[in-house]
Amino acid sequence: MTARDAAGDGSPDSLLFEPLPVAGHILQNRVVLTAHRFDVNAYSPAQDGGQYLGYLSRLVSGRVGLAMTQAIPVPPVGPRGEFPLRYLRDRLCRAADIIHATGAVALVQTIHKGITGSAGGDATVPWDGGPMWGFSAVRSDTGPEVGHAMTAVEIERLLEGWALTAELVLECGFDGLELHGGHGYLLHQSISPRTNQRTDDWGEPLAFWRALTGRLRAVLGLRAILSARFPTRELRPPEAGGLSDEHLRELAASLIDTGNIDLVNPSEGSSFLHYPRSVGSYRRPHGDFMDGVAALRERLAGAVPVLGVGRIVTTAEAEDHLRRGRCDLVGMTRAHIADPDVLPKVRTGRGDEVRHCVGANHCIDRISANTYAMCFHNPDVGREYRLRGPGPAPRKRVLVIGAGPAGLAAAVEARRCGHAVDIVERAERTGGRLAAITGVSPAVELVEAVDHLSREARRLGVRLRLGTTADAGLLADGGFDAIVLATGSRPAPPPFPTDDTVSCVASEDAVDAAAAFGVARVVVVDLLGNDEGAVVAEQLIGAGHEVLVATPQPVVGAYLGVTHAADHLTRLLAGGAAVRERTSVQSVRDGVATVTDAVTGRSDRVPCDLVVVVADRVAEDGLAEPARRRHSVEVSVVGDASAPRAAMTAFVEGTDAGRALGDARGFRAPSTTEEFIDA
Template sequence: MTVRATLDPLFEPLRIRDHVIPNRLVNTPHQTNLAEGGLVGDRQIAYYEAKAAGGVGMIVTGGWAAWRRTWTSPAANLATHPDAATGQRALAEAVHRHGTLLVGQLHDSGRQGSSALSRQPLLAPSAIADPVVREVPKEMEKSEIRDMVRSHAEAASRLCEAGWDGVEVFAAQGYALAQFLSPQTNRRTDRYGGATVAERMTIVLEMVDAVRRSIGSGPLLGVRINGHDMVAGGLEVDDARQVAVMLTETGAVDYLSVSGGSNENHPGWIPEMGREVGTFLPWAGRIRAVTSLPVLVTSRIASREVAEQALTEGRADLVGMTRALVADPELPRKLRSRDDGAVRPCIACNQGCLGNIFAGAALTCTINPGAGRELDRPRPPEVSRRVVILGGGPAGLQAAVRLAERGHTVTVHERAQEVGGQLALASRVRSRAEIGRIVPWLRDRAELLGVRVELESDMSAARLADDPADVIVLATGSRPSTDGFTSAIPGVRRLPGVGLPHVGTVHDALAAGLELPRRAVVLDDDPHGHATSMAEHLGSQGVHVVLVTRSLTAGWWAGPANAHPLHERLARADVTIMTATWATRIGEEHVDVRSVYGDFCSRIHDVDRVYLATGNVAENAIHDELVASGEGRPVIRLGDCRAPRRLDNAIWDGWNVSLEEGGHR
């Protein structure tokens, strides 16, 4: 399979049939919501071409619905759309211009889909509701199974006729074919069910055969499988090894792509920053041991070290990256040139990528706002100016980088001993450590561009009056609210007892260093994850923690992208959670609470410490002083000092800073 040996295992070509993948890095399937009425449009072409131009060896597109019955949104692609050929051909041409192979994953959600577009029942092997979608599907009749197989074959044929290099059958992650494979979701008694893996493989083998016959012997045919379902009653790694052997024996399959998980641990196949890197490497290695096919492994692989480990330890032949290439499409070129430090690091936060998709919006990236916006025109050249930025948090650092890239002379003043703002504190919690990885990257990038960063520099309006800057940029952030107010009980402006000495904010506690209490209460009305991070941090060190939240669930900030792993960690930390509840009074050694929706009241006894996570207040003192002094130079605000929001908002503000238009106010 290997074409030639090189000193760098990541950039050793791989031959499969008559196709040569120029290196071992693969852009793995993911939904983008960049389709237009189900068709490939210019934005989607630009998105994938940027990855091809960045040097990735193969792109496997995701979210290409194989038939209308599983098409969930006009923003998702429909491979069999009657007008799809033109766009699909244009995408292939764009990717091939850069020597990258293009493969299309054939998507069928089964019970994990949505009936909103089709208005038809979801289809699944058995009428068992998905734990996330919670819609009871229709058990597929044999005629519907035949339609599904035929549609996949047609979709595969259309993509290959449009010049694509191959297709991938999707039998993983709890989607349609995986539902047939799992004994947990397949209770059929006909030829498509059964007690053994071999019996439940029937439809997968039929699908592989039909697709291979439809595309002929030339194009690639891969199959994505689970290394483990990660749920009781599902497939385990020995079952996955049997699946791999059976697929190998068909002689029709060219490679296996190893993933894992299902909607019971949604979305376990897109592990967030609290999960271990190389999540599926152990399972991929065990599967590779029983097959002669090349094995592609994915999930939580974002660095040279982990990617090389997968190859050199014999666990995989190809390394899949999704979020890492969203964060930096040029990652392969940078690794090839040994410029690893220039790679914009994925922090696995699942906000801009997965979070946006769940919200029905187009994919973007928290730390790379240009993702999904490759067609946005670059700003015209600006007259070089001297810019002073107050605040070395993510908004200030990102603004410094963007302005320096445009030729401005930039100085950043940060009053703390280190840059990073609130990220520097958040990253002190073990499961949130990676959120801080963007800080050194921005700092190093800024310094490389000639930005001067002054630490422990507390600029005032008076000092700014003597600064020679032409433009003032304020990225002064926000400070934690200390009054205990919650909009769930709007009549109480200040929570009684918040001034007691054992009460403080999560922010202040992390900044000062924790003296572990015996029993703590964390009050959660927080859009940023501070409350749950503190509760987890304390609980994991043996502190008895009661997390009191006004919401129906703790950590609503996490959304569907991160909620499952968050609550797993809170459970492991033995955190007690009181939902739809808020404090009415904090006493010397107790906290009185009441239901947000009723009259239920109770008291939490023997409390040593109370931590507030009740949102933030914009830090605008310097801005107000400048306005009052009649400052004549442009004053631009970015990030939390405009309004306390999320990390992606701060980065976005810095990315889009404009001096010519007067910037943000």
């Protein structure tokens, strides 16, 4: 196999861009946008769905082979045959049209969560105070509630609700639907001995699957696609009711033998608690599920196509899995969230311009916090429906001060609008504080976010002036029409007294400072509880230092997203770190940090070589006033220079600052969801 083949670049012998028949439909390529939640309110009757449709429109604009919508929670029919989802008809018809306009095959994923979480958490169907429905009266492992064991009549009502949902899907023009049978939801619960303890006919593991797929096939006919998301690994030990990988493959094979399933979409995990693995961050390897996928495909022996999933980030990775016969088509959902243009860029020889997913997982973590998805470094995600492109503007000379996330984003966007752009950066490299992450931690993958922008800046002809300190003289004499201040932030003084016998440094200086000691004894004082503290602690552990993490929060990593938080403490302890929660540092004197437990009031003296303070920072905005005194110049202050926050906000603000300068070529992006869909 040549390097060109492996790149999945659309060449004649590329498998990735070959058509694939699925149940009478021809996929234009083998790339799939799998179903994923964009927003818990995407189907809410209280909203019009415009935000989700704008997001979906942009996501599919690169022309994938198959696209699935966010899952619809399926309700049972009411006692008198009521079906509450008909209000979704217009919204689903528009979604089908959006997907079909790109040449893709369109599916709707359907789901019932069963005994998961707590009752009343679905914005799609009004809640009447009833309990969660499941096969047995067991407690959710992600909440305190015990579910209700469905009666035979209630099971029939649910089957009928699913059939009516399928009818609605076909009425709206979709090519079929998918059943979400993973992650511990109802269909997964039906095969699990932990959640299905029935002794009637519905206690047989595949009884509900067979009844449901038979009912749906009668509705869908032979031409519509019925896809099944099915687990290949439960991540649950046998003593806790877990099924072996081999058992799951046999169940999948038995399900396929019914003849009702056209496509299998594998998954891993049997609970929301498994999301750090099910939707892995940069801490998980690329192609994380592919061993299980390949084993399932071998067991099914070509009976139906099998989808490859699990952090497949690049088209080269996708092509490799196809070439090795591990799957028949490839899910690249987060790759498209990061860059919806990944396929057209690759097919036109511009693969080096792709903005790759870096596994920050802001998308899934925001969704899990019941808000809409955004992306760590694609600033437009979730905002597509309301973005207005820059209007016509004369060509300007733009000065950007600072080459961190905000400054690079501003410079690149301004240059794309046709302006002449200079960046002045006092450091010898671009990237700001993100660039301080080193290869001793898997978080180094995040650095690609700023490296991508640095490459784009150079490719577009932005003039980079590194190792140069900006001052008021530069502002006065530069001859610029617009100035973007992305000067970042500086550490605040330590929030405790110190006699300077131990250096107290900020996160960006921690690794270099610790290296001076060989093996250093480091106290990480984490006052924020976010990604910054987690990453710096893991870097120090990875470099072999002795680490104590002290935080005043009730738990370490209190403000991490769910896919980072769920196993953060486990990672720290496995790396040999000590952890002190509800603990504050009182002072650092004579080479000792005095730490006090807020609950017991007990104080301990901890000898240390270095203290790393993860705390509030101070905006570096000293150039703002001199810049604003130049009345003929547009001035923007973005990123930490405006207010110290997370990197994602810097990418957003920087991009918007560049876009606000207007387009020197007279370009205007679509301003509404409808215009975007029609563009």
